Amino acid sequence: MGGRDVVVWRPIVELGPFEAQQNPDVVPGIETSESATHGQHGTGGCYTGAVKSPETLIPVIDAAGPAEAHVIASLLREEGIEAFVFDTAAQTLQWEAPRIINPYFVHVQRKDAERARAIIRSNREESIDFDWDEISLGEPVDETARKIANEPGLDEPLEPPRSMSGPVFFFVIVPIALALIVLASWAFVRFMMI
Numbered sequence: 001m002g003g004r005d006v007v008v009w010r011p012i013v014e015l016g017p018f019e020a021q022q023n024p025d026v027v028p029g030i031e032t033s034e035s036a037t038h039g040q041h042g043t044g045g046c047y048t049g050a051v052k053s054p055e056t057l058i059p060v061i062d063a064a065g066p067a068e069a070h071v072i073a074s075l076l077r078e079e080g081i082e083a084f085v086f087d088t089a090a091q092t093l094q095w096e097a098p099r100i101i102n103p104y105f106v107h108v109q110r111k112d113a114e115r116a117r118a119i120i121r122s123n124r125e126e127s128i129d130f131d132w133d134e135i136s137l138g139e140p141v142d143e144t145a146r147k148i149a150n151e152p153g154l155d156e157p158l159e160p161p162r163s164m165s166g167p168v169f170f171f172v173i174v175p176i177a178l179a180l181i182v183l184a185s186w187a188f189v190r191f192m193m194i
Helices: 017-022 066-078 088-093 097-101 110-126 143-150 165-193
Strands: 057-063 083-085 104-109
Touching: 057 066, 057 110, 066 083, 066 104, 066 110, 104 110
Parallel strands: none
Antiparallel strands: 057 104, 083 104
C-alpha cells in the first residue's frame, strides 16, 4: 500500500472512559470528544482513527426541554451553524424516562462548537426576564375589556376545583366492592354445596 497505514473500517462510535476500559481491543491513545471526557459518554460523537473529525457532531448544551432545545437550534441556524436536536424518543413516548436516557442536547459540528457556545452565551446575556407584576399593561382598549378589568375579585386566586374523590368513591367503588362481596359469598356457598 505504498508505506501507508492500513485503515480497517469499524463502526463510528465514541468511547467514554468507562467504555474504553470495557473494550481493550480499542487502540490506546485515541482521543475522544469533550463530552466523553466530561462523563457524558455515548452522546453521539465519534472518532475515526486517532484524529478528531471537525464534522463530528458534539453536544454544546443540554436544554431543559424539547422546546428550549429547538429554540436554541433555530438560533444557531440563524447564525449559520448547522444544529441538530435528537429528541424523537422523548417526543414519541411522552414520558420522563427518555429525558434520563437521552437528554435534550443540541448538537453541532466540532468545528463550530466554540462559536456556538459563544452565541448561546451572548444570547443568554442579552435576554430579558420579565417580572409581570412590575409591568403595567396599560388601559383596556375597548369597553368589554374595561368592564372585565373593573370587576372586583379579579386579582384574587381562583377557587380550586372540588375533589371528585368522595362522589367517585361512594358511587363507583362502594357498589363494585358490594357486588364483589355478594359474588364471592354466592361462589362460596355454591362451592360448599358441592
